[in-house]
Amino acid sequence: MRSEQEACRAIERYADTVRRLCMIHLKNEADTEDIFQTVFLKYVLSTTRFQSEEHEKAWMIRVTINACKDLLKSVFRSRTVSLEELPEAVVSGSNESREVLEAVLSLPKKYRDVVYLHYYEGYPAPQIGEILGKKTNTVYTLLTRAKQLLREKLGGEEDA
Amino acid sequence: MREQLKEALDQVQASQEMKERTLAYLDRRTHGFRRAAPRAAGWVLAAACCLVLMLVGGTLYFTPTAAISVDVNPSLELEVNRFDRVISVKGYQEDGQALADSVDLGHLSYTEALERLMASETIVNCLANEELLSITVVGDETQRTAILAEAERWAAGSENICCGAGNPEEVGHAHEAGLSFGKYQAFLELQALDPSVTEEDAAGMTMRQIQDRIDALTGGSAGQWTSGDTCGNGTGGGHHGYGWGGRHE
Numbered sequence: 213m214r215s216e217q218e219a220c221r222a223i224e225r226y227a228d229t230v231r232r233l234c235m236i237h238l239k240n241e242a243d244t245e246d247i248f249q250t251v252f253l254k255y256v257l258s259t260t261r262f263q264s265e266e267h268e269k270a271w272m273i274r275v276t277i278n279a280c281k282d283l284l285k286s287v288f289r290s291r292t293v294s295l296e297e298l299p300e301a302v303v304s305g306s307n308e309s310r311e312v313l314e315a316v317l318s319l320p321k322k323y324r325d326v327v328y329l330h331y332y333e334g335y336p337a338p339q340i341g342e343i344l345g346k347k348t349n350t351v352y353t354l355l356t357r358a359k360q361l362l363r364e365k366l367g368g369e370e371d372a
Numbered sequence: 373m374r375e376q377l378k379e380a381l382d383q384v385q386a387s388q389e390m391k392e393r394t395l396a397y398l399d400r401r402t403h404g405f406r407r408a409a410p411r412a413a414g415w416v417l418a419a420a421c422c423l424v425l426m427l428v429g430g431t432l433y434f435t436p437t438a439a440i441s442v443d444v445n446p447s448l449e450l451e452v453n454r455f456d457r458v459i460s461v462k463g464y465q466e467d468g469q470a471l472a473d474s475v476d477l478g479h480l481s482y483t484e485a486l487e488r489l490m491a492s493e494t495i496v497n498c499l500a501n502e503e504l505l506s507i508t509v510v511g512d513e514t515q516r517t518a519i520l521a522e523a524e525r526w527a528a529g530s531e532n533i534c535c536g537a538g539n540p541e542e543v544g545h546a547h548e549a550g551l552s553f554g555k556y557q558a559f560l561e562l563q564a565l566d567p568s569v570t571e572e573d574a575a576g577m578t579m580r581q582i583q584d585r586i587d588a589l590t591g592g593s594a595g596q597w598t599s600g601d602t603c604g605n606g607t608g609g610g611h612h613g614y615g616w617g618g619r620h621e
Contacts, residue, residue, distance in 0.1 A: 216398075220395065223391050227390070228385045230386065232384045235384050244390075245394075248386070248394045249394055253401055308376065310380075313381070332377055332378055359373075
C-alpha cells in the first residue's frame with residue numbers, strides 16, 4: 213500500500229486531470245466526488261510499479277475513465293445527471309470557453325475521451341489506443357469524426 | 373481549436389476542498405494508511421491455517437490404520453492409512469528387505485500394491501516352487517474386512533495362498549522378535565506344539581516349513597492349502613490352522 217505522502221503527491225498532481233475527465237463523463241459534482249475517492253483509493257491500494265510519470269499518468273487516466281463508465285453502468289446509481297451542469301469556474305469564465313466546453317460535452321460519448329486526450333493531453337493516436345484499449349485506426353477514425361463535429365459546432369480551422 | 377480547448381479545460385480544476393475530502397476518505401478507508409499491517413496479518417493467518425491443515429492432513433495421511441503381512445520367506449509388512457494407501461513397506465531379514473527394495477509400493481492403493489507384489493519375480497518363483505504364502509491383516513474391522521476381501525481374491529486363484537486376520541496385540545511382540553506379525557502367528561502355533569522352537573528358528577524357516585512342522589506334530593498331512601482357504605481357520609484335523617488371533621470370518 214502506498215504512503216500518505218504518495219497519496220498527497222498523486223492528488224496534487226492528478227486531481228485536475230481526474231476532475232476534467234469526470235466533467236466530460238459525468239457533469240455532476242456528487243458523482244465526481246465518488247470517482248475521486250474510487251480512483252485515488254485504487255491508486256493507494258495498487259501494487260503497480262510505475263516506470264515513469266507518464267506511465268503513472270496514463271494509468272490514472274485509464275482508471276478514471278473506467279471508473280466513470282462503471283458508475284454510469286451501475287444499476288445502483290440513483291443520482292440523476294444534470295446535462296448542463298458545467299463547473300462554476302467555466303460558467304463564470306469567458307463565453308468562448310463555455311461554448312467550447314459545451315461543444316465537447318454535446319459530442320457523443322465515444323468521441324469525448326479521444327478529443328480530451330488528443331487536444332488537451334496531447335497524446336498521439338497510438339497511445340490513446342493503448343489507454344482506451346482501442347485500435348489505433350479506430351482512434352484515428354474517432355478523432356477525424358470528432359473534429360468534423362466540433363468544426364460544425366464551433367467553426368474555425370481544423371488543427372492536427 | 374486545440375488552444376481554445378486547452379484554455380477552456382484549464383479552467384476546470386479540482387477544488388482544494390475536494391482534494392482534502394479525498395485525502396480524508398483515503399485516511400479513513402486505509403485506517404491511517406496502515407492497511408498493510410492487517411493485510412500482512414491476514415497472510416500470516418492464512419499461512420498458519422495452511423500449515424495446520426498440512427500438519428493435520430499429513431498426520432492423517434501418515435498414520436497407519438491397518439497393516440498387511442505377506443509371508444513366504446521372504447516376509448514383508450505393508451502399513452496402510454485410512455485412505456487405503458500404502459505408507460510404509462518393511463522387509464524382514466535380508467531376503468525380505470531385498471524384496472521390499474525391488475518393488476516400489478509406496479503410496480499405491482493396497483489393491484495395486486498387492487497386485488504388484490504378487491507379480492514380482494520373487495513371489496512368482498516362490499509360488500512356482502510350491503511355497504506357501506500367507507496374507508495376514510490387522511486393522512479396524514471395516515478396513516480389515518475390505519483388505520481381506522482383496523486378499524481372498526488372490527487366495528482363490530492359488531492353492532498355495534491363504535489369508536486371515538491377525539491379532540493386533542501380537543504385532544508388537546512380533547516386531548520385538550524381528551518377525552512380521554503374519555509369520556509370528558505361525559511361529560506361535562508351532563511353538564504351542566513344540567516349545568523348543570525359537571523365534572530365531574522361525575525367522576529362518578519358510579512358511580511351508582512351518583506348516584509342514586505343524587502338520588507333522590498334529591498328525592495332519594502336510595500339503596497344500598485348499599484353494600481360497602483362509603489361514604487359521606483351525607479346522608479340518610489341524611490342517612493349516614495357525615490358531616491366529618482375530619479370525620477372518
